[in-house]
Amino acid sequence: MNLERTPLLTDLYELTMLQTYYEHDMTGDAVFELFMRRTPRRGFFVAAGLQQALEWLEQLQFKPHELDWMRRCGFFSDAFVQRMADFRFTGHVSALPEGTVFFAEEPLVQIVAPLPEAQFIESRLMNILHYQTLIASKAARCQIAARDLPVIDFGMRRAHGGEAGTWAARACYIAGFSATATCLASARYDIPATGTMAHAFVLAHDSESEAFERFARSHPDNVVLLIDTYDVARGARRVVELAERLQPEGIQVQGVRIDSGDLVANARMTREILDAGGLTSTRILVSGGLDEYRIADLVAAGAPIDGVGVGSSVDTSADVPFLDSAYKLHQYEGKPRGKHAEGKTDLPGRKQIVRQVDPNGSLSRDILCLTDEAVEGTALLKPVMDGGKQLPGVDEGLSAARQRCADSLGQLPAALRALNEPGDHPVTLSEGLVALRETLIARTRTADHPDH
Amino acid sequence: MNLERTPLLTDLYELTMLQTYYEHDMTGDAVFELFMRRTPRRGFFVAAGLQQALEWLEQLQFKPHELDWMRRCGFFSDAFVQRMADFRFTGHVSALPEGTVFFAEEPLVQIVAPLPEAQFIESRLMNILHYQTLIASKAARCQIAARDLPVIDFGMRRAHGGEAGTWAARACYIAGFSATATCLASARYDIPATGTMAHAFVLAHDSESEAFERFARSHPDNVVLLIDTYDVARGARRVVELAERLQPEGIQVQGVRIDSGDLVANARMTREILDAGGLTSTRILVSGGLDEYRIADLVAAGAPIDGVGVGSSVDTSADVPFLDSAYKLHQYEGKPRGKHAEGKTDLPGRKQIVRQVDPNGSLSRDILCLTDEAVEGTALLKPVMDGGKQLPGVDEGLSAARQRCADSLGQLPAALRALNEPGDHPVTLSEGLVALRETLIARTRTADHPDH
Numbered sequence: 001m002n003l004e005r006t007p008l009l010t011d012l013y014e015l016t017m018l019q020t021y022y023e024h025d026m027t028g029d030a031v032f033e034l035f036m037r038r039t040p041r042r043g044f045f046v047a048a049g050l051q052q053a054l055e056w057l058e059q060l061q062f063k064p065h066e067l068d069w070m071r072r073c074g075f076f077s078d079a080f081v082q083r084m085a086d087f088r089f090t091g092h093v094s095a096l097p098e099g100t101v102f103f104a105e106e107p108l109v110q111i112v113a114p115l116p117e118a119q120f121i122e123s124r125l126m127n128i129l130h131y132q133t134l135i136a137s138k139a140a141r142c143q144i145a146a147r148d149l150p151v152i153d154f155g156m157r158r159a160h161g162g163e164a165g166t167w168a169a170r171a172c173y174i175a176g177f178s179a180t181a182t183c184l185a186s187a188r189y190d191i192p193a194t195g196t197m198a199h200a201f202v203l204a205h206d207s208e209s210e211a212f213e214r215f216a217r218s219h220p221d222n223v224v225l226l227i228d229t230y231d232v233a234r235g236a237r238r239v240v241e242l243a244e245r246l247q248p249e250g251i252q253v254q255g256v257r258i259d260s261g262d263l264v265a266n267a268r269m270t271r272e273i274l275d276a277g278g279l280t281s282t283r284i285l286v287s288g289g290l291d292e293y294r295i296a297d298l299v300a301a302g303a304p305i306d307g308v309g310v311g312s313s314v315d316t317s318a319d320v321p322f323l324d325s326a327y328k329l330h331q332y333e334g335k336p337r338g339k340h341a342e343g344k345t346d347l348p349g350r351k352q353i354v355r356q357v358d359p360n361g362s363l364s365r366d367i368l369c370l371t372d373e374a375v376e377g378t379a380l381l382k383p384v385m386d387g388g389k390q391l392p393g394v395d396e397g398l399s400a401a402r403q404r405c406a407d408s409l410g411q412l413p414a415a416l417r418a419l420n421e422p423g424d425h426p427v428t429l430s431e432g433l434v435a436l437r438e439t440l441i442a443r444t445r446t447a448d449h450p451d452h
Numbered sequence: 453m454n455l456e457r458t459p460l461l462t463d464l465y466e467l468t469m470l471q472t473y474y475e476h477d478m479t480g481d482a483v484f485e486l487f488m489r490r491t492p493r494r495g496f497f498v499a500a501g502l503q504q505a506l507e508w509l510e511q512l513q514f515k516p517h518e519l520d521w522m523r524r525c526g527f528f529s530d531a532f533v534q535r536m537a538d539f540r541f542t543g544h545v546s547a548l549p550e551g552t553v554f555f556a557e558e559p560l561v562q563i564v565a566p567l568p569e570a571q572f573i574e575s576r577l578m579n580i581l582h583y584q585t586l587i588a589s590k591a592a593r594c595q596i597a598a599r600d601l602p603v604i605d606f607g608m609r610r611a612h613g614g615e616a617g618t619w620a621a622r623a624c625y626i627a628g629f630s631a632t633a634t635c636l637a638s639a640r641y642d643i644p645a646t647g648t649m650a651h652a653f654v655l656a657h658d659s660e661s662e663a664f665e666r667f668a669r670s671h672p673d674n675v676v677l678l679i680d681t682y683d684v685a686r687g688a689r690r691v692v693e694l695a696e697r698l699q700p701e702g703i704q705v706q707g708v709r710i711d712s713g714d715l716v717a718n719a720r721m722t723r724e725i726l727d728a729g730g731l732t733s734t735r736i737l738v739s740g741g742l743d744e745y746r747i748a749d750l751v752a753a754g755a756p757i758d759g760v761g762v763g764s765s766v767d768t769s770a771d772v773p774f775l776d777s778a779y780k781l782h783q784y785e786g787k788p789r790g791k792h793a794e795g796k797t798d799l800p801g802r803k804q805i806v807r808q809v810d811p812n813g814s815l816s817r818d819i820l821c822l823t824d825e826a827v828e829g830t831a832l833l834k835p836v837m838d839g840g841k842q843l844p845g846v847d848e849g850l851s852a853a854r855q856r857c858a859d860s861l862g863q864l865p866a867a868l869r870a871l872n873e874p875g876d877h878p879v880t881l882s883e884g885l886v887a888l889r890e891t892l893i894a895r896t897r898t899a900d901h902p903d904h
Contacts (some may be wrong), residue, residue: 001637008636009614010634010635011608011635011647012611012635012647013635013637013647014647016647016648016649017653017672019652020667021656022651022665022670024666032652046852066639069639073645116620119652119653119656121607122609122652123608124614127613130613131612134612154463155778156462157574157576158579158583158777159579159612160581160583160611160613161583161612162612162615163455163614163616164612164615164616167613181464182461182462182464183462183464183521184453184455184461184462187460187518187525188453188455193464193525195463195467198465198467198574198790203781203790204781204789205785214472215468215472218472219468219471230792231479261859269716312774313774316773316774317773318773318774319767322610322768323610323769328652329652329655332655341680365849396645405585406552
């Protein structure tokens with residue numbers, strides 16, 4: 001079973017529910033929406049993962065060995081397993097294009113499909129979109145903190161499995177990162193790759209100078225040397241000596257990397273040593289436990305840093321390792337649906353997000369409304385799939401998503417871009433949506449749910 | 453490129469280093485060890501992921517389209533790309549069998565292989581072992597908190613990608629969980645599957661009673677009903693009414709699930725309603741934002757709960773979303789190697805962990821020593837691969853790992869099992885290891901690293 005394609009990458013309950021839906025011909029059109037609830041330390045989210053979600057939906061199909069497992073597991077009727085051989089996703093999808101900045105309660109994706117199809121896709125659809133959106137949102141904060149400094153993703157090794165490592169690189173690139181260390185992400189998504197050496201490389205040699213020189217001659221176009229295995233100052237001086245030896249051959253030391261200690265102090269000391277040795281154009285990259293908060297500190301300190309590498313904190317979104325994502329039934333057979341319990345009520349109906357921007361190009365507010373309401377502004381949810389097939393032009397490539405993210409972040413008022421205590425949630429509900437929610441509450445309270 | 457098998461799921465620097473190693477015939481035997489550094493809120497770790505790591509090593513090979521990417525990316529010489537066509541892992545691996553409890557600084561896996569092979573595998577080896585060990589360690593804490601209550605993994609949707617969701621189920625099962633909701637994990641690893649219905653199922657029906665009845669008739673052997681969509685007490689009463697209607701047909705309501713609100717109060721109220729209705733053997737399952745801390749609260753409150761479902765907090769190890777894992781060169785060509793900078797020194801040499809247990813069967817201490825030292829106790833690192841092939845009997849199945857974990861957790865003194873402020877790190881270094889570290893420090897300080 002191919003991990004990336006198998007329909008068995010789902011929760012069992014999706015299938016138990018489907019058997020009942022089919023037994024009672026509950027195949028009318030359902031509207032499900034995927035959204036995030038409010039999350040501390042996240043003033044905004046960045047939409048990511050749509051392309052993988054659509055590709056998964058297009059190829060969704062139970063193969064014989066997957067049906068065999070369904071037969072063997074003991075939970076399902078033969079008639080249901082037989083029926084699943086013909087299961088496909090044939091629905092309509094509207095979504096925020098990747099790179100779009102959005103807010104809590106706003107649908108990232110809206111599915112309109114026969115109930116069993118719309119239900120079944122829940123688990124994996126969320127698995128795909130939640131993670132990439134989580135990471136794009138975290139990475140955007142890092143890029144905001146870094147301002148114009150290049151930020152590089154090094155995080156695959158401690159990402160949660162290989163799919164996470166590969167998708168993290170993609171989500172970070174959408175959010176503005178410059179490159180990734182992960183080869184598979186570069187090969188699949190055409191993201192610039194980067195990488196030099198580990199401490200083990202230096203340790204495997206009998207001297208640091210020998211390690212540097214061998215690396216430089218082996219990779220004359222990509223000479224970035226890791227200088228903190230023993231002593232940063234000594235490492236930097238060895239770089240200067242090496243550069244003199246290499247100069248006659250036209251090989252330049254393009255950069256050094258510092259991965260430990262007080263990065264501000266080490267960067268300053270290294271800059272002085274390199275400059276004194278004439279290496280004024282050799283760049284200083286730093287890494288080691290960095291996230292948006294520490295990047296902001298480095299920038300505020302005015303350290304002479306030319307790039308930062310981030311890893312585990314970003315690829316696991318360590319301060320917020322998951323979002324409060326939800327995939328909810330909001331309409332079935334034309335009627336509004338929603339959970340109403342313990343004082344919380346879902347927002348029912350089929351919705352649209354309309355963004356209003358002030359004359360300076362700054363986001364003033366979003367209005368969450370019903371699709372058939374006329375509200376002034378730019379509608380953000382776009383049709384991306386119909387009849388289970390991607391619409392032409394939807395697979396736009398990462399550069400377009402990356403540009404959209406930069407534009408979308410550029411519209412954010414400073415308060416919403418703040419790393420700590422971001423500004424108020426700029427979303428208001430339309431009159432139509434408020435009225436529909438009241439209808440739902442009334443119906444839940446009274447006669448619409450009789451026992452029978 | 454198959455995500456689970458491709459050698460391109462690696463960091464670029466592994467390959468840049470390899471080119472240089474091969475150019476200088478640096479192919480002597482290297483010893484690398486993978487270990488975790490101390491981590492707040494984790495008194496112990498549970499080894500997991502070895503089987504996937506060994507399977508990955510056995511099949512490791514660059515295929516033509518992967519070599520094509522290496523040619524195209526511009527970082528490598530033709531000679532090196534050509535050489536990588538024949539690259540295989542041929543080394544020796546010793547490891548902690550899955551389910552073994554271990555501590556910071558203790559090697560989870562030890563690789564002895566030609567330097568380029570041992571170096572190359574770093575990124576993906578850590579990606580596999582770090583995540584499963586992270587989750588098994590988190591899940592063991594949940595199972596300790598839950599005592600004899602069954603704990604179920606529901607977390608796939610917000611796990612970080614599909615591989616994480618699938619592996620989380622596996623790691624949780626090793627740590628003692630009873631079942632998983634993830635079909636693929638059940639199909640691949642033969643873990644018991646479980647699952648009933650979502651709120652959407654109830655919402656898609658015009659009444660809650662109708663939803664319950666349809667589900668029960670559709671799945672008469674698996675009747676577990678979600679009762680908190682509208683009002684828990686009303687939901688529980690409807691379960692009682694339904695049970696009466698179903699009794700003549702021999703269908704029993706096996707359980708109810710509560711997913712929101714004050715779980716202790718809701719469970720108590722539900723138990724009263726079910727008992728008053730004669731459903732004394734209907735089980736109450738709870739879920740919704742649970743982790744080891746909240747499970748401990750539920751148990752301490754004496755709530756009438758028969759099982760707990762956990763999700764995002766466990767599958768992302770939310771309080772500690774990554775461990776400080778390291779994969780370090782500790783010996784090359786027979787000489788000890790290690791980083792020594794900023795007051796921190798690696799533990800060099802090829803090591804063994806020896807566990808000493810007191811007469812009551814309780815762990816008294818571990819001694820971290822060199823493989824050639826004679827130390828009394830049980831050696832924990834076992835040979836698992838030689839010449840790049842798994843040794844017979846190593847692929848033992850999950851039940852053995854699960855039993856080992858239960859036994860290994862049973863040996864832990866109460867202080868080390870504590871959820872908060874776990875007891876002192878019970879690891880001492882052997883004389884031989886301390887002496888070797890001193891040798892390394894002296895060599896680093898003085899003449900062994902001259903410039904030349």
